[in-house]
Amino acid sequence: MILPEHATLVPGSQSCVPADCDELSRALSQAADAGTPIYPVGGGTNWGYGAPAGRAGIALSTARLNRLIDYPARDLTITVEAGMTMETLAQHLASQGQCLPVDVPYAERATVGGVVAAGARGLRSHPAYHIRDYVLGLRAVDGRGTLFSAGGRVVKNAAGYNLCRVLIGSLGSLGVIVQVTLMVKPRPETMALAACTLGDPMAAKSVLDRLHQSGLYPAALILLAGPAWRQLPGLEAPSSSAFGRLVALCEGMSGEVVWMLDRLEHEWEAIGLKAETILREGAAQPAWQAMVNFRQPNDLDEQAVIVEAYLRPSDVATALCRIREMDPDASVLAQAHEGCILARIAPRIVEPLRSLVHAAEGTLVVAQQPAKATLDRRAVWGPPPPGFGLMQALKDRFDPRNILNPGRFIFP
Amino acid sequence: MLGAENVLSAPSELAVYECDGFTIEKNLPDAVVFPHTTEQVAEVVKLCNRFGLPIVPRGAGTSLAGGCLPRGGGVVVMLTRMKRILQIDLRNRMAVVEAGVPNLELTRALAGTGYHFAPDPSSQVASTLGGNVATNAGGPHTLKYGVTLNHVLGLEVVLADGSILQLGPAWHPGALDLAGVLVGSEGTLAIVTKAWLRLTPSPQGYRTLRAVFNSVEDATNAISDIIAAGIIPAAMELMDQGILAAVEEAYHFGFPLDAGAVAVIEVDGLEAGLDDQQRRIESHCRRWNAREVLRAADPAQRELLWKCRKMAVGAVGRLSPSYCIQDGVVPRTRLPHMLRRITEISARHRVRIVNVAHAGDGNVHPILLFDERDRQEVARVLAASRELLQECIACGGSVTAEHGIGVEKLEFMHQQFAPEDLEAMHRLRDAFAHAGRLNPGKLLPSRHEPSPQFIRPLSQALV
Numbered sequence: 001m002i003l004p005e006h007a008t009l010v011p012g013s014q015s016c017v018p019a020d021c022d023e024l025s026r027a028l029s030q031a032a033d034a035g036t037p038i039y040p041v042g043g044g045t046n047w048g049y050g051a052p053a054g055r056a057g058i059a060l061s062t063a064r065l066n067r068l069i070d071y072p073a074r075d076l077t078i079t080v081e082a083g084m085t086m087e088t089l090a091q092h093l094a095s096q097g098q099c100l101p102v103d104v105p106y107a108e109r110a111t112v113g114g115v116v117a118a119g120a121r122g123l124r125s126h127p128a129y130h131i132r133d134y135v136l137g138l139r140a141v142d143g144r145g146t147l148f149s150a151g152g153r154v155v156k157n158a159a160g161y162n163l164c165r166v167l168i169g170s171l172g173s174l175g176v177i178v179q180v181t182l183m184v185k186p187r188p189e190t191m192a193l194a195a196c197t198l199g200d201p202m203a204a205k206s207v208l209d210r211l212h213q214s215g216l217y218p219a220a221l222i223l224l225a226g227p228a229w230r231q232l233p234g235l236e237a238p239s240s241s242a243f244g245r246l247v248a249l250c251e252g253m254s255g256e257v258v259w260m261l262d263r264l265e266h267e268w269e270a271i272g273l274k275a276e277t278i279l280r281e282g283a284a285q286p287a288w289q290a291m292v293n294f295r296q297p298n299d300l301d302e303q304a305v306i307v308e309a310y311l312r313p314s315d316v317a318t319a320l321c322r323i324r325e326m327d328p329d330a331s332v333l334a335q336a337h338e339g340c341i342l343a344r345i346a347p348r349i350v351e352p353l354r355s356l357v358h359a360a361e362g363t364l365v366v367a368q369q370p371a372k373a374t375l376d377r378r379a380v381w382g383p384p385p386p387g388f389g390l391m392q393a394l395k396d397r398f399d400p401r402n403i404l405n406p407g408r409f410i411f412p
Numbered sequence: 413m414l415g416a417e418n419v420l421s422a423p424s425e426l427a428v429y430e431c432d433g434f435t436i437e438k439n440l441p442d443a444v445v446f447p448h449t450t451e452q453v454a455e456v457v458k459l460c461n462r463f464g465l466p467i468v469p470r471g472a473g474t475s476l477a478g479g480c481l482p483r484g485g486g487v488v489v490m491l492t493r494m495k496r497i498l499q500i501d502l503r504n505r506m507a508v509v510e511a512g513v514p515n516l517e518l519t520r521a522l523a524g525t526g527y528h529f530a531p532d533p534s535s536q537v538a539s540t541l542g543g544n545v546a547t548n549a550g551g552p553h554t555l556k557y558g559v560t561l562n563h564v565l566g567l568e569v570v571l572a573d574g575s576i577l578q579l580g581p582a583w584h585p586g587a588l589d590l591a592g593v594l595v596g597s598e599g600t601l602a603i604v605t606k607a608w609l610r611l612t613p614s615p616q617g618y619r620t621l622r623a624v625f626n627s628v629e630d631a632t633n634a635i636s637d638i639i640a641a642g643i644i645p646a647a648m649e650l651m652d653q654g655i656l657a658a659v660e661e662a663y664h665f666g667f668p669l670d671a672g673a674v675a676v677i678e679v680d681g682l683e684a685g686l687d688d689q690q691r692r693i694e695s696h697c698r699r700w701n702a703r704e705v706l707r708a709a710d711p712a713q714r715e716l717l718w719k720c721r722k723m724a725v726g727a728v729g730r731l732s733p734s735y736c737i738q739d740g741v742v743p744r745t746r747l748p749h750m751l752r753r754i755t756e757i758s759a760r761h762r763v764r765i766v767n768v769a770h771a772g773d774g775n776v777h778p779i780l781l782f783d784e785r786d787r788q789e790v791a792r793v794l795a796a797s798r799e800l801l802q803e804c805i806a807c808g809g810s811v812t813a814e815h816g817i818g819v820e821k822l823e824f825m826h827q828q829f830a831p832e833d834l835e836a837m838h839r840l841r842d843a844f845a846h847a848g849r850l851n852p853g854k855l856l857p858s859r860h861e862p863s864p865q866f867i868r869p870l871s872q873a874l875v
Binding site: 162260393 | 502503504505526547548550554555557558559561562571577578579582583584585586587588589590592593595596597610613616636639640642643644681682683684685688689741742743744745770773774775808809810811812813814815816817821824825828829830832833834835836837839840841842843844845855856
């Protein structure tokens, strides 16, 4: 859910909006002295990700740290302060015909720092799936108020430990990210979404098994099932008996996309599917955005949460069918190449589903819960991951007073 | 525990392990062991802990930075007998390998499957996948495909306390990315015993070009323009006049000897887009006065164009009794400046320097030529090396793109990073209990003692 105003979700909390990095460091070192919890806030779009904040503290906003530091477009890198919104970043990049291909919900509010702290995952397949593959360097302030840098500004760098990787996805529990250097990409010339209906659940598995070796190289291959996908902008509603939809994103130079769509039609036809709809460019945007936003719906009530599971890609279709059996109201978005499933399900099936996923050597976390959060830390993140002792040791060294987002991530 | 056939302890046998590709400093280990299983690695680590011995993991020993040097003696743990490819799972685009599998073995095993393992460092014939993980190895294709880090799905490691930990292969959002930190940690935090690696679908087609330029400046400008135009070639390799002369003398490819630079540029991907990209690349080269642009007409010609790049370093041996290959990186647009500075440094120190570069990444590999019998010249080579690397830092780059810090470049860590940055790295290492005993004296300068100054290799001096 989106945080309407800073701090309202942690009763009794204050907010602090430092003007610059020095002020932010001071705020952190004072908080460390006093043992006051700090809740770093970017655009407030990820308050539903992680366990609810327990103790009152300070909501520390990066809103004023929003400058463009350096954009040597010909180096395909950009350095910005953490509070810049993803939309503003995208505008800078678009002015040079470039982009960051990891799409996130609510880009007009979500900040670069928040996106990196949450370890954002987009809808495209590797190498455009995870924000971690785009972060070259960052600066952060640890739980003592000390500013440090990690990585660098070049695309290839083997000097020292890659501290960026522990901070990415650590949900602000090791440091408050204040600046990020990203690798960026040329913007594809054109894009198209191709979609078809899948008749029955059995079809899903055989379709994915056969399409994984496609010579098509789609930028994304997504399976959708459940009531949330009855309506998808620009696409006809499937018949009520249909199990779901398959959506492929083709992008590149226009000649490439023409070839891909042609090839896709043949490949799909060979396995009994028909590309019913092809949406191009602007016409594809509403449907694409609806899929991007699925991770963070703004209408979650106590009846639903979004979970995110990682499995072997070959297990995705089976798991998707099981979810629909366990909760007939469940809606699912599966990223076929990444082995990732996002599912909107009833909170009561989180644990049964987790057992199922663990049995298949996968992982499952709650990716979003409603404002009146009902799931605690253990329910959101699951049992401690392998290596938890090491992670706790790291946490203790970067945030010895445990003031950074206490209780929100995997640490007590 | 391992059997006598898997343990070496006689000084004559140990001599092989006193150094790797970096031979300035040498030291005999106390023993060398060859475990066959992860459990044996763990037992060795526990035993070393009991006796307080340093542990030095080692693959093929191709490190040019002293990553496998047994600095304080101790036990060298050879991973080369853990060399099974455990699984190739095309459906899930994943290979499971033991640490000692040579990079090229995996590539060979994947031939004809339509998939490949993207990182292809120049050492790939010998270097092991475990070593590639430890150094976050690169190669000519990183511009488009990324480095080893981008292709590791999971790791099995033995920690410094002898415990075994499996991270991945399924991604876990509710965990710190320890595997991501272990990649490139040069064996100082854990010993990698097994890896789950991402397989990449092989491209449908290639277009390979060789462009001959009048000057290095023109070549780097063309390369910069290609990127600015939104084309991401799979590789863009640059050779300067000095190295061209060596290649020409050795192999007679027919390069004009007055050419300033040659670039080998390759695009790959869908056939539908390749001709167009090739045409655009060609026109960027022509705009920068390329006097000749040769297209590879067939796979055999493609091989030939690559051959001149791949054999370039070997040809250097003809120019000079000794040479050392440096590794540095600058933002791509700073390449013309960097190459100009290399020329100045070469002149000022009276050291002949020829250049190959992964130009698309801004990764330079200046090769310094000398005669190791001339001690004064050696001193000038060391001084020139230091200045080159300092220039990389001054340009906003890094003193190593793909070879690692090892012991060779410890002295530069203080220049490239602020004290707070190094302190954060120390805290990371401290979190790994007992890690001080794993590959000690590498990657991170000691908190208290000054780093010894090395800068480079009499070693390859002896090549």
